[in-house]
Each structure stands twice: as C-alpha cells, then as structure tokens.
Amino acid sequence: MIMVVMWRYFNGRTARRFVSTCSGHGWWDKVRVAPKNPIVTVNESFLADPFPHKINLVTGTYRDDDGKPFTPQCFSDAEAKIYRYTLEETNSSEVSSKFVMESVKLAYGNDSFVVREGLYAGVPALSGTGACRLFAEFQRNFYPDSLIHLPDPTWPNHHNIWRQAQIPVKTFHYYDPDTKGLDFDALINDIKNAPDSSFFLLHPCAHNPTGVDPTEEQWREISYQFKVKNHFPFFDMAYQGISSGDIDKDAAALRIFVEDGHLVGCAQSFAKNMGLFGHKVGCLSVLTRDIKQAAAVKSQLQHIAHSMYSSPPIHGILLVTMILSDPNMKEQWKKDMKIMANRIRAMRTTLRRNLEDLDSSFNWEHITNQVGMFCFSGLAPDQVRHLEKLFHIYMSPDGRISMGGVTPSNVNYLANAIHQVTRISEAASVCMCNMH
Amino acid sequence: MASSVLSVATQCVSPNASSVSINETHKGKAKLGGSTLRFSKSSGRISMTVAVNVSRFEGIPMAPPDPILGVSEAFRADTNDVKLNLGVGAYRTEELQPYVLNVVKKAENLMLERGDNKEYLPIEGLAAFNKATAELLLGADNPAIKEQRVATVQGLSGTGSLRLGAALIERYFPGSKVLISAPTWGNHKNIFNDARVPWAEYRYYDPRTVGLDFEGMIEDIKAAPEGTFVLLHGCAHNPTGIDPTPEQWEKIADVIQQKNHIPFFDVAYQGFASGSLDEDATSVRLFVARGMEVLVAQSYSKNLGLYAERIGAMNVISSSSESATRVKSQLKRLARPMYSNPPVHGARIVANVVGTPILFDEWKAEMEMMAGRIKNVRQKLYDSISSKDKSGKDWSFILKQIGMFSYTGLNKNQSDNMTNKWHVYMTKDGRISLAGLSLAKCEYLADAIIDSYHNVS
Numbered sequence: 001m002i003m004v005v006m007w008r009y010f011n012g013r014t015a016r017r018f019v020s021t022c023s024g025h026g027w028w029d030k031v032r033v034a035p036k037n038p039i040v041t042v043n044e045s046f047l048a049d050p051f052p053h054k055i056n057l058v059t060g061t062y063r064d065d066d067g068k069p070f071t072p073q074c075f076s077d078a079e080a081k082i083y084r085y086t087l088e089e090t091n092s093s094e095v096s097s098k099f100v101m102e103s104v105k106l107a108y109g110n111d112s113f114v115v116r117e118g119l120y121a122g123v124p125a126l127s128g129t130g131a132c133r134l135f136a137e138f139q140r141n142f143y144p145d146s147l148i149h150l151p152d153p154t155w156p157n158h159h160n161i162w163r164q165a166q167i168p169v170k171t172f173h174y175y176d177p178d179t180k181g182l183d184f185d186a187l188i189n190d191i192k193n194a195p196d197s198s199f200f201l202l203h204p205c206a207h208n209p210t211g212v213d214p215t216e217e218q219w220r221e222i223s224y225q226f227k228v229k230n231h232f233p234f235f236d237m238a239y240q241g242i243s244s245g246d247i248d249k250d251a252a253a254l255r256i257f258v259e260d261g262h263l264v265g266c267a268q269s270f271a272k273n274m275g276l277f278g279h280k281v282g283c284l285s286v287l288t289r290d291i292k293q294a295a296a297v298k299s300q301l302q303h304i305a306h307s308m309y310s311s312p313p314i315h316g317i318l319l320v321t322m323i324l325s326d327p328n329m330k331e332q333w334k335k336d337m338k339i340m341a342n343r344i345r346a347m348r349t350t351l352r353r354n355l356e357d358l359d360s361s362f363n364w365e366h367i368t369n370q371v372g373m374f375c376f377s378g379l380a381p382d383q384v385r386h387l388e389k390l391f392h393i394y395m396s397p398d399g400r401i402s403m404g405g406v407t408p409s410n411v412n413y414l415a416n417a418i419h420q421v422t423r424i425s426e427a428a429s430v431c432m433c434n435m436h
Numbered sequence: 437m438a439s440s441v442l443s444v445a446t447q448c449v450s451p452n453a454s455s456v457s458i459n460e461t462h463k464g465k466a467k468l469g470g471s472t473l474r475f476s477k478s479s480g481r482i483s484m485t486v487a488v489n490v491s492r493f494e495g496i497p498m499a500p501p502d503p504i505l506g507v508s509e510a511f512r513a514d515t516n517d518v519k520l521n522l523g524v525g526a527y528r529t530e531e532l533q534p535y536v537l538n539v540v541k542k543a544e545n546l547m548l549e550r551g552d553n554k555e556y557l558p559i560e561g562l563a564a565f566n567k568a569t570a571e572l573l574l575g576a577d578n579p580a581i582k583e584q585r586v587a588t589v590q591g592l593s594g595t596g597s598l599r600l601g602a603a604l605i606e607r608y609f610p611g612s613k614v615l616i617s618a619p620t621w622g623n624h625k626n627i628f629n630d631a632r633v634p635w636a637e638y639r640y641y642d643p644r645t646v647g648l649d650f651e652g653m654i655e656d657i658k659a660a661p662e663g664t665f666v667l668l669h670g671c672a673h674n675p676t677g678i679d680p681t682p683e684q685w686e687k688i689a690d691v692i693q694q695k696n697h698i699p700f701f702d703v704a705y706q707g708f709a710s711g712s713l714d715e716d717a718t719s720v721r722l723f724v725a726r727g728m729e730v731l732v733a734q735s736y737s738k739n740l741g742l743y744a745e746r747i748g749a750m751n752v753i754s755s756s757s758e759s760a761t762r763v764k765s766q767l768k769r770l771a772r773p774m775y776s777n778p779p780v781h782g783a784r785i786v787a788n789v790v791g792t793p794i795l796f797d798e799w800k801a802e803m804e805m806m807a808g809r810i811k812n813v814r815q816k817l818y819d820s821i822s823s824k825d826k827s828g829k830d831w832s833f834i835l836k837q838i839g840m841f842s843y844t845g846l847n848k849n850q851s852d853n854m855t856n857k858w859h860v861y862m863t864k865d866g867r868i869s870l871a872g873l874s875l876a877k878c879e880y881l882a883d884a885i886i887d888s889y890h891n892v893s
Binding site for chain 1 (some may be wrong): 491492493494495496497498499500501502548551553554555556557559591592593595596599603623626627629630631743744745746747762765766768769770772773774775776777778779780781782
C-alpha cells in the first residue's frame with residue numbers, strides 16, 4: 001500500500017488515479033498457454049542440440065546436397081530486377097491479376113479451356129495456408145451447415161484452418177499402415193457413404209505427410225465417384241513440380257477432375273516449388289460456369305481477404321509473376337525443380353538400398369514407393385524418440401521424414417540409425433515373446 | 437446410345453488400368469440418366485465428360501464494391517485534365533507521384549547484397565522486427581518492455597494485426613463488444629464482423645463544429661457495459677483528422693479505467709501526424725504509463741510507405757510477463773490457421789531501417805518532410821478558402837485537424853458535386869486525403885469546396 005502511494009507521488013499524478021494492477025485482476029488471466037505445435041517443438045529441440053552431426057528431418061523445407069537452403073539463380077536475378085522496379089499502388093492490382101493468370105495457367109494447363117474462357121475466380125493468397133483459409137471462410141459464408149472431409153492423415157494445420165472457420169471436420173480413410181500405401185477401397189467407400197454434395201479436401205500430388213498418392217486410374221475412379229455423389233473437390237497443391245519433377249504430371253489429378261466437368265477449388269503454394277517460403281505467395285482459384293459467376297465469386301473472396309489482411313504482400317507476387325512470364329526464367333525454374341525432385345528421389349533410393357544392405361528384416365519398399373518431400377517411415381513413436389535421443393536425428397513424432405533434409409553425407413548415418421532402432425524394438429518384442 | 441457411349445469411353449482408359457476393371461468403372465455411368473453427356477476435346481484426345489454440374493456457387497451475389505478503392509477506379513476512368521484524386525490515403529509527392537522512401541531503397545539494397553534467405557519466419561514473425569516495433573511504439577526504455585510485459589506478434593499491416601486482436605477477443609471474451617468511433621475507418625466494421633465480434637459505436641464527430649463531440653464520446657464510453665473494448669485511433673483519426681487534446685486523452689483514460697474497459701489502439705500514422713514518432717505515440721504511452729492493459733495494432737503502410745508489403749504488428753501490453761507469454765502463444769495459435777507465418781520482406785525492411793542508426797535518422801527526416809508537406813498543404817488550402825470565401829464561415833477546422841485526412845463537412849450531395857462538376861474524387865462522407873493534394877492545386881480545390889458547400893444542398 002505504501003509502495004502504491006509512493007508510486008503515485010513520484011509520478012506526480014493526482015491521488016484519484018488508480019493503477020489497475022493494484023486490483024490484482026489482469027485481463028488475460030483466463031488465457032492459457034497454447035498447446036505447442038509438435039513440429040515446432042521438435043524443431044526447437046534440434047536447434048538446441050549441440051551434437052555436430054545432428055540431422056533435421058522435421059520441417060518440409062528443401063535442402064541441397066550440402067544441406068543448404070536452395071536459392072535458384074533465377075530468384076536472385078528476379079530480386080535484382082524488382083529492386084529497380086518503381087512500384088505504384090495502382091499497379092499492385094495489375095500485378096496481382098497477372099500473377100493470378102500465371103498461377104492458374106500453371107495449375108490447369110496453359111491451354112486449359114477454363115483459363116482461356118476465364119471460367120475461374122482467382123485471388124492471390126498468403127501461401128497455401130492463406131488460400132485454404134480463404135476457401136474455408138468462403139465455404140462457411142455460403143454453406144454454413146457444411147462439413148469438410150479431410151484425408152486421414154493430413155497436414156495438421158488443415159484441421160486448425162477449417163475449425164477456426166467454424167466448419168466441422170470429418171476424416172476419410174486414406175493411409176493404410178499395413179501396406180504403407182493407399183487404402184483405396186476404404187477411401188472409395190467413404191466417398192460413397194458421405195452425404196451427397198459434401199466438401200472434400202484432396203492432395204493432388206506428394207501427399208503430406210504420407211507421400212502416398214493415388215495412381216492415375218485411381219484418380220479417375222475417385223473423380224467418377226465424386227460425380228455420382230455431386231461432391232465438391234478442393235485441392236491443396238503445395239508441391240507442383242517437385243513431386244515428379246514435371247509440372248504437368250504433378251497437376252494431373254486436378255486436370256482429370258476438371259476434364260470430368262468438376263468445378264473444383266484449388267489452393268496453390270509457391271513456398272516449396274519456388275523456395276519462397278517467407279514471402280507467403282499462393283493463389284486460390286474456384287472454377288465457375290461463366291464469367292459473371294467468376295466475377296461474383298472473386299468479389300466475395302476479395303471481401304473475405306479484405307477483412308483479414310486487405311491484400312497480400314507484393315514482393316513475392318512480383319517475383320513469381322516475373323519468373324513465370326519470362327520464358328528464360330521459367331525454363332530455368334523448371335530445370336531447378338527437376339534437380340530438386342531428382343535429388344530427393346536419389347536420396348530415397350539410397351536410403352532404401354542402405355537399409356536393405358544392412359540386412360534389415362523390415363520391408364523398406366515404401367521409401368521409394370512414396371513420392372514428394374515426405375516419407376512416412378512407419379517408425380513408432382518410441383523409435384522416433386530413440387532416433388532423437390540416441391542419434392540426434394529429428395523427425396515428426398508420427399515418423400514422417402522430410403527427405404529434403406537427407407543428403408549424401410548423412411544418408412548412411414540415417415540408415416544405420418533407423419536400422420539400430422528397429423532392431424532394438426524387434427529384439428525387445430522377441431524377448432517379450434520368449435518370456436511367455 | 438448407351439453402348440456407343442461405353443465404346444467411346446473404353447478408348448480413353450489407359451492400358452495400365454489394373455486395380456479397377458473397365459466394366460466396373462463405367463457401369464455406374466449409365467445410371468446418371470438425366471444428365472446430358474458432353475464430348476469435349478482436351479489434351480489432344482476426345483474424352484467423354486459428364487455434364488458440368490450446376491455450380492455450387494450459383495446463387496452467389498457480387499460483393500459490394502469497396503467505397504474507397506472504388507473512388508480510385510472512377511478517378512482512373514476520368515479523362516479530364518483537371519481531375520484530382522483525394523480518395524485513397526496513400527502519400528503523394530508535390531508532383532502527385534507515389535513516393536518510395538529513400539531509406540526503404542537503401543534497406544532493400546542492403547538486403548539484396550546480403551542475399552538474405554527466404555525461409556519461413558516463425559509464426560510470431562521476425563524477432564528483430566518485433567523488438568523494433570515495440571520499442572518504436574512505447575520507447576525503448578519503457579518499463580513495460582523492460583519488464584517483458586509486451587506480447588508482440590508481426591501482422592499483415594494494420595488490417596491483419598487488427599484481425600488478430602479481434603480473433604483473440606472472440607476466443608477469450610466471447611460476447612464482449614468493441615466500441616468504435618462514429619465515424620471510423622470503413623474496414624473496422626468488416627474486420628469485427630468477419631471475426632464474429634459484436635460492435636457498437638460511440639459518438640465522435642460533431643458536424644456542427646466539424647470537431648470532436650467530446651461529451652458524447654465520454655457518455656457513450658461510460659454507458660457501455662463494463663469490460664467493453666474501446667477502439668481508439670492513436671493519432672490522426674481516420675476519416676476525420678480530429679484528435680483529442682492531451683487533456684481529453686487523460687479524461688478518456690479516466691473513464692476507461694473507471695468502467696474497467698480495455699483500450700484497443702489502432703496506430704496507423706505514427707510519425708505521420710505531427711512528424712515526430714514519439715509525439716504521435718503519446719496517447720498510447722499515456723495509457724500504458726497508467727499501468728493499464730492495452731491492445732495496439734500498428735501499421736507501416738503510411739509512415740514507411742510499405743503499403744504493398746503488408747507489415748504491421750499486434751501488441752498486447754499486460755500486467756505481467758507471465759501473462760504476456762501466454763497471450764503471445766495464443767496470438768500465434770490464431771495466426772497459424774490464417775496464414776501460418778507472416779511475410780518476411782516488409783519485416784526485414786523495417787528492422788533494417790530502425791536498427792541502423794544512419795537509416796533511422798534518415799527515416800525521421802523523411803517523415804518530417806512528408807508530414808511537413810501535408811501541413812503546408814493544409815495551410816495553403818485554408819488560406820485559399822479563407823481568402824476566396826466571403827461568407828464568414830469558419831474554415832479553421834482544416835488547420836485543427838491532423839494527419840492525412842480532412843473531414844470537410846461536405847455531405848453526400850456536395851461530395852458528388854465535387855466529383856461530377858469539379859472532377860475531385862473523394863469519399864462520400866466528405867473526407868479528402870490531403871496526401872493527394874499539391875500546393876499547386878489548392879486554389880482549384882478551394883473553388884470546388886466553396887462552390888459545393890454554398891451552391892449544393
């Protein structure tokens with residue numbers, strides 16, 4: 001009490017002023033600490049680890065053979081060009097329009113009729129997350145009672161995004177832990193059993209976290225079943241170009257659906273395939289029947305964006321637009337993507353071969369069957385823990401390995417470590433059996 | 437018909453089909469009956485496509501156009517030479533060109549030379565930026581910062597930061613209202629609506645005096661249920677340009693404390709109002725010095741000209757460092773399903789400018805220059821109107837108002853006259869953006885205003 005009086009005195013304030021902290025009531029008392037994102041937690045452990053040969057296989061960021069982030073030359077060139085570019089705000093919307101046009105061409109194909117006829121509503125978005133969130137809010141505005149069906153498993157943030165938009169989530173069968181592949185029959189069943197006109201989220205390539213993608217035939221069947229049930233397909237495309245190394249091949253699933261007449265929605269991210277993570281560049285497109293509807297849907301999407309962040313940052317958009325509309329830069333970029341995809345495939349092959357050479361009794365075929373940035377290793381939580389504690393190798397708790405972090409210099413160490421922890425578990429379970 | 441359809445379809449199936457037999461694939465298609473079958477050419481081969489479904493979004497109407505951006509569009513479409521754009525609050529030079537600050541160019545040059553990577557920022561944004569922005573707002577030696585009671589999260593400019601704050605309110609104070617000034621920036625309502633936070637208005641603008649309705653403001657804040665969030669403009673109120681005096685700020689703080697309300701500042705013009713970064717932060721610092729818990733959204737769109745880079749911050753100043761930590765974790769949790777992590781470019785520019793003493797000094801000088809130009813334009817406009825208008829009307833509010841905007845007191849019809857007759861583009865509420873006015877055009881504008889005020893009702 002005396003302290004308070006003195007505080008007031010020294011502040012020269014009149015006695016009637018109160019200090020709210022005296023009351024002992026803080027506004028934020030009821031705010032709990034948010035649960036830690038498991039990937040962030042693991043990443044932090046990695047950063048804190050002093051072991052010189054530690055390996056980070058957690059975050060889905062691509063690294064080159066030396067373990068360094070990969071910045072393709074065309075980006076440095078583009079950055080230099082932009083620096084000299086005098087931007088007027090009035091040009092922002094022109095740049096954005098050009099950006100959307102280039103993004104949509106990339107996704108649906110240069111000669112796609114939806115692009116030629118303008119049968120899409122497209123807006124730039126804050127990378128993949130932002131595009132998904134825009135769509136989720138849009139879905140809520142116009143279908144407030146709808147659900148979203150997410151594959152099991154999926155990128156965890158999908159759950160957060162739709163939940164935050166107040167849309168309930170249901171999952172559908174996807175990954176088969178026994179085969180470490182696609183549980184196709186159960187997937188088709190779930191599609192058939194869902195109520196007509198349900199909203200579904202699909203990964204068109206390089207499924208995150210499993211790396212398990214349907215074959216072309218399977219995609220056609222899925223598309224057909226969607227037609228029967230009149231479901232809405234929403235694609236989250238985060239790895240176009242770096243899954244197979246071929247832009248068109250990676251968008252095949254999306255294009256199959258479009259050919260079949262579905263009016264899809266698609267979130268595109270340029271974080272991984274252009275290495276523009278920090279610039280938050282993405283695009284949301286929703287196909288429509290005619291141009292008038294396209295304008296209406298676009299206006300609604302812009303309205304939602306307007307009350308969230310107004311407009312996305314221009315820098316990344318400029319970079320992408322510049323690269324996609326310059327034939328030389330675009331060619332160079334395609335080459336760089338092939339390099340990235342090939343490197344990852346090479347690492348998959350090497351890792352699998354190393355494990356087989358170590359006479360591991362487990363089946364490691366899934367390492368090369370799965371595609372894209374991630375390998376769903378099938379390792380159990382305790383094995384993942386052992387890898388971290390004993391070998392200083394960090395991956396997601398669900399056993400997801402980011403292949404981008406595997407290099408020629410660490411792949412042997414990694415194979416050996418995986419072999420050791422699986423042998424330990426195997427030995428332990430043998431012991432248990434023998435005890436009975 | 438059915439058989440010919442099937443035979444066409446058969447040709448399309450790839451020879452690798454194994455898991456699904458051809459018959460199974462297509463036997464269901466006959467059931468579709470009612471839909472007309474369409475053939476379309478794609479990828480160089482004929483494929484049978486089932487009719488395009490009726491779009492799920494058939495009934496979706498056009499969203500209303502944004503009133504402010506609509507003004508710019510109309511201006512662009514106008515071919516008349518004398519046209520003047522006083523719509524959007526974006527700074528223009530005397531030559532009415534957009535202005536990229538020199539310090540921004542220098543900072544970007546530094547960044548280019550360094551070849552900074554493009555990796556993801558953490559969810560809360562660039563640490564160097566967060567530190568710089570909190571210190572800029574509160575002063576580096578502010579006890580709140582020293583005691584680590586400030587939770588700062590990088591946001592997507594002012595809008596994005598406000599939205600984070602709104603989301604926090606929605607989650608932790610469900611049912612609590614936000615009180616916003618009448619009038620206020622148009623997007624405030626959209627932000628709170630979309631965040632599902634209810635709002636109500638407090639009286640602010642007095643059309644009779646073209647000044648602040650202070651009594652009305654205090655009454656309305658007092659009348660609000662305890663624990664209401666009160667949205668305040670830190671300086672250079674948008675759209676009116678009317679700010680409370682220091683004494684009035686003290687009284688506003690009094691009543692907010694008495695009613696146990698929580699102040700929520702929108703600081704979009706720090707440095708731009710008076711020309712001094714510190715002076716423009718006085719209102720926020722006053723509240724914080726009293727030990728109040730405060731939310732503050734910041735934007736660097738205007739004062740660093742970084743409109744298109746979307747850089748700002750959400751700050752929550754609370755009563756303990758422990759609670760600041762918890763709040764920050766929840767802000768991050770709200771950001772993650774919005775955009776995962778914020779964009780890096782603008783944050784680096786700000787961090788470089790504020791963190792490099794030479795650049796920081798240069799920035800302060802440039803800001804004084806920008807604010808100075810606006811003050812000069814105000815003066816010239818006032819002088820022009822006063823000398824031309826013989827009616828005895830008091831136009832001194834032009835000088836009393838501060839910042840980029842001026843509420844002229846013109847009504848909708850008069851504003852329309854400004855546009856239709858004089859090709860002066862402004863918003864229908866009578867707001868003009870002085871940032872879009874040059875000294876050279878003050879006489880012309882004076883004529884337009886006088887004509888609209890006196891000859892149109």
